[in-house]
Amino acid sequence: MTAEIKYNFAECFEKLSGIAHPVQSEQAAIDEIVSVCTSLDAKCVALAGLPESMVTEIEDRCAGMKVLKEPYPAETLPGAIDESDVGVTGIAFAIAQSGTLVEISTDDAVRLVSGLPRCYIGVLHAVDIVNRFEEGSARIRDIVKQHDDNLVISFISGPSRTGDIELKLTLGVHGPGEAHAVIIGNQSK
């Protein structure tokens, strides 16, 4: 029997034009998020699906920026999120083989946070990375079992792309032209 190939999520995500940020702590993750926002000179950042502690810290650190967070008032949508330059969402799990971030949501505002801004940042814990694509099935089944009503599971594998003109790869035609993955902890070997 041949040994199973061990995929590195960060490498696979970067092959898809994503940018990976392996860090060791939530604090370091916040540093990366703030650094990305600052480097883009962001005026507005939208957050969703992140732990309260991270949201508070990001708000503090992004003092000069408008920070949007959950719950998103329905009457302000979708326009409010459309104003944001950066969207940050928490990630349920990731698939190393395909460089895929898996976001779950029960409010479509979350999908807009990861789908409308020019720059997207997904935040995940390295322990939540599965190795092979097929291994995603069991995780999806578990998640679906926990949601009897509405649920959207989104695979995000890099930035928005198109090759529709002359087959030339172009990023960010509708959604984010930049996709970052901030990975907290070490992926198991």
Place this chain on the structure above:
Amino acid sequence: MATERYSRLYDKIDASLKDRSKSDALLRCMKRGRDTRSRALETLPGGAAFRNDVRKVKERCIENLPRLKKQFIENVEKRGVKVFEAKTAADVIQYCLDLAKERGAKALAKSKSLTTEEIELNQPLIDAGIDVVETDLGELIIQLVNEKPFHLVFPSVHKMAPEVAKIFSKATGKAVQGDIPSIMKVVRQYLRPIFLNAQIGMTGANIGVAETGAICIETNEGNARLVSSIGSCHICVMGMEKIVETIEDAMLMILAHPVSASGQLPTTYVTWMHGRSPLGQGAGQPRRESHIIILDNGRTEMRADPVYRESLYCIRCGACMNVCPTSGIVGGHTFGHIYPGPMGICWTAGVHGLETAADFAPLCISCGLCKEICPAIIDMPHIIAEIKHRDAKKHGQPLPNKVMMGADRAARLGCATAPLANFSLNTPTIRKVMEKTIGLSADRKIPTFASPSFMQRFKKHRSNVVDPQRKVVFFVDVYANYNDPGLGMAAVEQLESLGCEVIVPEQDASGYPFIAYGDMDRAQKAAAGNVAKLTPYAKQGYEIVSIEPTATYCLTVSYPRLLEHDDRARVIADKTHELLEYLNKIEAETGKTPISRSLQGRRFGFHCPCHQRSLGAGNGAMKWLRRRGAEVELIETGTCCGMGGTFGLKAGLLGHKLSMAVGDALFELFKNAEIDAIVTESSVCKIQLSEGTGIAVFHPLQLL
């Protein structure tokens, strides 16, 4: 009817051949698709083996479709989504019009959906005053110029950046620069308010998951995420064949789609929707709803049809378009109705009718490459042959097709009257008359006939093999029998030199032209005849060896399909070998090495005929030549040389002219290669390559 139909097709082919700019773009697209797929397969554990898994899943899910559809609907409805089962296109259109009217909706944003293309949903909605906007860039481009997709995956591949810039200049009323980054900036600005203000978001679904009631929507641009999340009313239109049983099945499809379409893993965004989510919290939230329309539109009949049923395995990846030789030249507007390409013929027959499919089915030259690349291993060549057959039963066959299907008889006659027949073939005025009367191209150099035939010569042949170690039936087919008996005798000598007892029992021509032009009754008869004639020898332990790739393909691939309920066909297939692959095997087993390295210092370009790809891909011949000292390079474009069996022997646009246009790229590769000669085992590819390159072309046995 037939004449009118062909005249329309000729006009379209003629236009494609006169302006090659679109096909140049398409050919680049196809090549990129093939190359990236090959690279992706190298990184995928198991490589192309996932095709067997996809096939099994689709077979199981289509077999159980009524049960799975019921389960899917139950699970979807549990989550509050309304399901509408639409029998026809008109039902879908009316349902959508009613929904829009009830909600007073005037703005509808769409993500790419081939199913809505199939039923031409946009126009009736637009006629009802709804602003329908395609948000996939390629679809938007063709919507703005009112065209249909040129390619299944890249619908606007024929539009270059300057033309696209002009299209958006017109759409926006502002000048747009002709470079892609500038265009993209404009597209983003143009579409953003359309996304934000859509009242209805319409998507297709790549997959429906019966286990959970989820729909999966795949896009690279991310437009389906916005379309399905913003508008208060979401409508998904999906074909019923998209339903799979489990999450595992869905994951396999999510892998197979992009790998097959563009060598990507995975599509950038995959949205698994279970029910409809709110958009934000608190007051001010409009009623959010989701409707899934499951379309039949002929699918039930397709499922009940033993031949068409397999079309429902299609996952709409467009890979078949990336290998189809004639589609690459004429494009999807000629090679298609709404669904383009090889699979387009099959789907068109199922959902738009036999007559519509048969309008462009003659463009299929039966090379079989589509089946070789299809992730669900759909036997498109067989389905298309059946479509041609059913249509020919109603409208008859054009004379040139009848002539080509009678090539075996003509060759027999030509052999019997060789001096006269060869004089005729070599006399330009007679050839002109033949072109006008029977449609045989006057520009083709046809191989001369030889007399006596191989069969006659073999009868006089006395073997000197003592104590034979193997028993071989030699299957000769048309060319070696009537045109080049020496080649057949050389094959026999090679086999005998390795200790084989060779017999040539009564046999018929393989009959592939019947499949190519769609006379399935005669194809079946030829298959049954040969299987009956060869079976007694197979039972006695004889192996069957063939010299012509298409004949070998017939015995191993086509006959078992044509004679599905005859186990003997499977036995014959298992016993059949390509000559050179068989010789290599004996050499390896016996330790007998070639007597001489007589090809030392020679350098050949090898051409693998299409039908050989599913056999040994030419590796047997190349190995055999290398063992004799030759340097051999496989030279290929990844598609056909254009000859397509007897297709290229026919005169005109649906024959010689299109055939040569297909071959152009390959001719250039050979001309630019530093080789002494071209080697191929196919007698018809030899004609094509010789004419297209001016380089000498040999069968490997002719080199010794």
